Amino acid sequence: xxxxxxxxxxxxxxxxxxxxxxxxxxxxxxxxxxxxxxxxxxxxxxxxxxxxxxxxxxxxxxxxxxxxxxxxxxxxxxxxxxxxxxxxxxxxxxxxxxxxxxxxxxxxxxxxxxxxxxxxxxxxxxxxxxxxxxxxxxxxxxxxxxxxxxxxxxxxxxxxxxxxxxxxxxxxxxxxxxxxxxxxxxxxxxxxxxxxxxxxxxxxxxxxxxxxxxxxxxxxxxxxxxxxxxxxxxxxxxxxxxxxxxxxxxxxxxxxxxxxxxxxxxxxxxxxxxxxxxxxxxxxxxx
Amino acid sequence: xxxxxxxxxxxxxxxxxxxxxxxxxxxxxxxxxxxxxxxxxxxxxxxxxxxxxxxxxxxxxxxxxxxxxxxxxxxxxxxxxxxxxxxxxxxxxxxxxxxxxxxxxxxxxxxxxxxxxxxxxxxxxxxxxxxxxxxxxxxxxxxxxxxxxxxxxxxxxxxxxxxxxxxxxxxxxxxxxxxxxxxxxxxxxxxxxxxxxxxxxxxxxxxxxxxxxxxxxxxxxxxxxxxxxxxxxxxxxxxxxxxxxxxxxxxxxxxxxxxxxxxxxxxxxxxxxxxxxxxxxxxxxxxxxxxxxxxxxxxxxxxxxxxxxxxxxxxxxxxxxxxxxxxxxxxxxxxxxxxxxxxxxxxxxxxxxxxxxxxxxxxxxxxxxxxxxxxxxxxxxxxxxxxxxxxxxxxxxxxxxxxxxxxxxxxxxxxxxxxxxxxxxxxxxxxxxxxxxxxxxxxxxxxxxxxxxxxxxxxxxxxxxxxxxxxxxxxxxxxxxxxxxxxxxxxxxxxxxxxxxxxxxxxxxxxxxxxxxxxxxxxxxxxxxxxxxxxxxxxxxxxxxxxxxxxxxxxxxxxxxxxxxxxxxxxxxxxxxxxxxxxxx
Ligand SMILES: Cc1ncc(C[n+]2csc(CCOP(=O)(O)OP(=O)(O)O)c2C)c(N)n1
Ligand code: SF4
Ligand SMILES: [Mg+2]
Numbered sequence: 113x114x115x116x117x118x119x120x121x122x123x124x125x126x127x128x129x130x131x132x133x134x135x136x137x138x139x140x141x142x143x144x145x146x147x148x149x150x151x152x153x154x155x156x157x158x159x160x161x162x163x164x165x166x167x168x169x170x171x172x173x174x175x176x177x178x179x180x181x182x183x184x185x186x187x188x189x190x191x192x193x194x195x196x197x198x199x200x201x202x203x204x205x206x207x208x209x210x211x212x213x214x215x216x217x218x219x220x221x222x223x224x225x226x227x228x229x230x231x232x233x234x235x236x237x238x239x240x241x242x243x244x245x246x247x248x249x250x251x252x253x254x255x256x257x258x259x260x261x262x263x264x265x266x267x268x269x270x271x272x273x274x275x276x277x278x279x280x281x282x283x284x285x286x287x288x289x290x291x292x293x294x295x296x297x298x299x300x301x302x303x304x305x306x307x308x309x310x311x312x313x314x315x316x317x318x319x320x321x322x323x324x325x326x327x328x329x330x331x332x333x334x335x336x337x338x339x340x341x342x343x344x345x346x347x348x349x350x351x352x353x354x355x356x357x358x359x360x361x362x363x364x365x366x367x368x369x370x371x372x373x374x375x376x377x378x379x380x381x382x383x384x385x386x387x388x389x390x391x392x393x394x395x396x397x398x399x
Numbered sequence: 400x401x402x403x404x405x406x407x408x409x410x411x412x413x414x415x416x417x418x419x420x421x422x423x424x425x426x427x428x429x430x431x432x433x434x435x436x437x438x439x440x441x442x443x444x445x446x447x448x449x450x451x452x453x454x455x456x457x458x459x460x461x462x463x464x465x466x467x468x469x470x471x472x473x474x475x476x477x478x479x480x481x482x483x484x485x486x487x488x489x490x491x492x493x494x495x496x497x498x499x500x501x502x503x504x505x506x507x508x509x510x511x512x513x514x515x516x517x518x519x520x521x522x523x524x525x526x527x528x529x530x531x532x533x534x535x536x537x538x539x540x541x542x543x544x545x546x547x548x549x550x551x552x553x554x555x556x557x558x559x560x561x562x563x564x565x566x567x568x569x570x571x572x573x574x575x576x577x578x579x580x581x582x583x584x585x586x587x588x589x590x591x592x593x594x595x596x597x598x599x600x601x602x603x604x605x606x607x608x609x610x611x612x613x614x615x616x617x618x619x620x621x622x623x624x625x626x627x628x629x630x631x632x633x634x635x636x637x638x639x640x641x642x643x644x645x646x647x648x649x650x651x652x653x654x655x656x657x658x659x660x661x662x663x664x665x666x667x668x669x670x671x672x673x674x675x676x677x678x679x680x681x682x683x684x685x686x687x688x689x690x691x692x693x694x695x696x697x698x699x700x701x702x703x704x705x706x707x708x709x710x711x712x713x714x715x716x717x718x719x720x721x722x723x724x725x726x727x728x729x730x731x732x733x734x735x736x737x738x739x740x741x742x743x744x745x746x747x748x749x750x751x752x753x754x755x756x757x758x759x760x761x762x763x764x765x766x767x768x769x770x771x772x773x774x775x776x777x778x779x780x781x782x783x784x785x786x787x788x789x790x791x792x793x794x795x796x797x798x799x800x801x802x803x804x805x806x807x808x809x810x811x812x813x814x815x816x817x818x819x820x821x822x823x824x825x826x827x828x829x830x831x832x833x834x835x836x837x838x839x840x841x842x843x844x845x846x847x848x849x850x851x852x853x854x855x856x857x858x859x860x861x862x863x864x865x866x867x868x869x870x871x872x873x874x875x876x877x878x879x880x881x882x883x884x885x886x887x888x889x890x891x892x893x894x895x896x897x898x899x900x901x902x903x904x905x906x907x908x909x910x911x912x913x914x915x916x917x918x919x920x921x922x923x924x925x926x927x928x929x930x931x932x933x934x935x936x937x938x939x940x941x942x943x944x945x946x947x948x949x950x951x952x953x954x955x956x957x958x959x960x961x962x963x964x965x966x967x968x969x970x971x972x973x974x975x976x977x978x979x980x981x982x983x984x
Binding site: 174195199398 | 428429598599600604611613614616617619638639641642643645647648651652653656657658660661662663664665666667681682685689775778781783785803805824825827828831834842
């Protein structure tokens with residue numbers, strides 16, 4: 113593939129219909145830049161998008177892509193990568209898509225450690241359906257379906273990932289463009305399942321988890337003595353309910369991705385025009 | 400037709416019934432005899448009883464009958480459960496030293512053969528071989544050369560070492576000699592051997608083998624009876640051909656993984672049963688609108704809900720035809736025999752790729768867990784053809800671009816089939832989506848484009864209707880007044896029932912339909928017949944409804960939904976009774 117790929121090559125000719133100011137613009141820009149920066153091009157990239165405002169990303173980016181069923185993006189990405197280890201796979205969706213309807217898949221995708229990137233555009237709200245509580249909404253966040261707040265603790269996706277055996281856990285913020293891109297890039301480069309939760313504010317339905325809130329409260333782990341290779345350090349950051357963090361929270365440098373564990377390294381799209389060689393052995397086994 | 404011989408081993412779960420039965424079936428197959436096996440689960444009283452039954456003949460056998468000649472009974476209940484099938488000449492082999500069998504009574508005129516299975520097994524090297532002692536005893540009773548059993552034991556235990564193989568052979572001989580010495584008796588059975596070469600396999604295995612033959616490289620599934628055997632068959636085998644099996648966290652995931660692999664360009668499949676089909680239905684519309692070729696195998700079992708998970712039924716036909724919101728073009732294939740499970744799987748992959756849509760491949764419990772013998776050339780791998788349909792590469796992608804230079808995976812064409820480009824193909828990048836889309840795959844709500852895309856997807860079905868062969872299988876008397884129609888696994892029992900009816904002077908024509916959608920037009924056949932009977936394993940007569948709908952005429956129905964497959968003799972009687980009722984009315 114050519115090396116003169118620019119990030120705009122990953123832009124489709126569809127104009128985004130996100131609300132002006134939506135965090136998803138920044139999230140997507142960072143993803144496109146990270147893909148271009150890591151030497152990928154649209155023809156060797158597969159983006160799987162969830163359903164939600166966030167899921168529209170599949171339409172606004174240019175690559176091979178699938179925009180599927182609400183909550184099932186990770187299994188699709190898993191299938192693409194297993195069939196095509198040669199293709200760069202990036203999965204993106206919302207907090208509802210990933211941690212509510214798709215929560216079961218999240219846990220198992222983390223465990224499987226397939227070599228792909230998972231970007232959750234976390235706005236702590238259901239944007240597309242016009243403002244209901246999401247699994248990451250605050251306990252007292254008032255919405256049309258939770259007039260007094262959900263009165264349940266939000267899901268801690270990083271903790272869920274760590275408990276499920278994640279090899280890469282990170283947090284970024286869509287409006288900190290450089291850091292966001294850098295963190296996504298690390299996830300892409302990671303040998304295994306690169307999970308990045310991105311604070312991607314919804315300016316229309318969430319007046320609590322705003323740009324100002326994140327700008328004021330985020331602590332960059334790069335500026336602390338945090339050691340991302342240390343699981344204990346990671347645990348402390350993840351369970352610290354006082355602060356919001358950005359950066360790579362955890363990375364297992366010895367991560368062995370699924371395809372290496374299982375020896376799945378062939379391009380499965382190439383098959384002979386008859387039964388594969390040696391297929392008759394299968395018949396003899398039944399003798 | 401040569402006399403057939405019916406044998407069974409029964410006991411409790413944990414008694415090693417399956418593997419004992421399989422060894423005997425394999426021995427018969429290796430002796431050049433035809434075999435048809437079935438599994439019996441508790442039907443009366445309480446759970447816990449299980450049996451493996453073998454029907455064998457030097458001629459082809461393709462169904463079960465209500466008759467049992469030799470029974471190895473490990474529990475008293477095994478005898479109770481089979482009273483209807485046992486007859487005066489039956490022989491029951493049991494271990495009178497087993498606590499539960501001490502007071503067992505052998506009914507009526509039957510012959511009881513009391514063999515100290517456990518004691519003889521211990522002498523040969525371990526109590527675990529007591530069932531093999533019983534197999535040796537059965538060889539003596541049925542005059543079946545024990546060398547054939549040796550051969551099956553070698554196959555079964557080869558990877559566990561020669562010592563174990565030898566011990567088992569010795570255990571079998573101990574059983575045989577014991578009967579020879581203690582029972583100075585002539586039995587009615589004499590199992591001849593032939594020089595024929597047979598393979599023995601069940602429907603799930605045939606589907607798995609068909610998948611590999613067809614170039615399937617990716618399988619994702621979630622365990623469920625009776626589809627699990629497809630997955631266990633593929634595991635460890637598909638890898639030898641460059642493929643991979645994933646056990647997903649649920650069926651929602653399994654079908655989406657399979658979809659992902661298919662988008663990657665792999666021939667891909669999943670298999671499940673009723674409850675799993677419910678979950679997978681979520682993704683059906685997406686497969687259809689994104690025009691992704693995918694084979695979804697549904698091995699039906701008794702429903703609704705958890706129903707009777709280890710029992711037979713063909714109750715999912717409507718679900719497969721109509722499941723999912725919106726209008727979803729799909730094909731439904733229903734192989735009618737075990738060997739056809741192989742060929743229809745190959746066909747399912749070709750159809751899926753030629754028409755870029757989901758293809759249901761449906762079998763059912765009775766076919767999935769039933770083994771049958773076939774000549775090895777039934778599965779002639781040289782006859783397998785792979786047609787990947789309309790796939791474009793770098794060289795010919797140019798002709799399929801929009802004015803603005805985007806690849807058009809949903810191009811409007813005369814036959815409805817559009818070009819497919821696999822990831823990695825230069826200039827082929829495109830979006831696939833469950834949203835309505837334009838030719839490039841971009842979301843649209845344009846009224847004209849909406850209609851064009853719906854029509855295009857349906858055009859593929861019309862094209863396939865014309866281009867492909869959807870004929871039913873036909874046997875019996877072509878000129879008979881009575882036409883019996885069936886679909887799926889009832890064919891074998893029906894074929895034998897027709898012979899029985901023929902012996903009684905009743906001519907019947909049978910159409911066995913392997914295609915549910917698109918399906919053959921049976922109008923002329925139905926109109927030409929005086930009596931039409933549709934046979935199926937469900938209560939509502941779902942296929943009969945389709946026939947009535949297609950032909951605009953009423954048909955008679957034979958339905959069974961007690962969880963047990965049709966037996967040939969029973970089916971012959973049912974058909975006669977239905978015709979008699981029709982005559983009275
Ligand atoms: C099975 C199903 N249920 C419900 C919906 C409706 N729905 C669409 S998006 C969405 C939630 C979106 O929230 P999130 O994933 O956080 O994405 P956001 O819009 O906030 O980016 C819901 C409930 C659907 N499309 N499919
Ligand atoms: S509703 Fe919220 S999440 Fe959706 S586009 Fe508007 S700002 Fe973004
Ligand atoms: Mg959201």
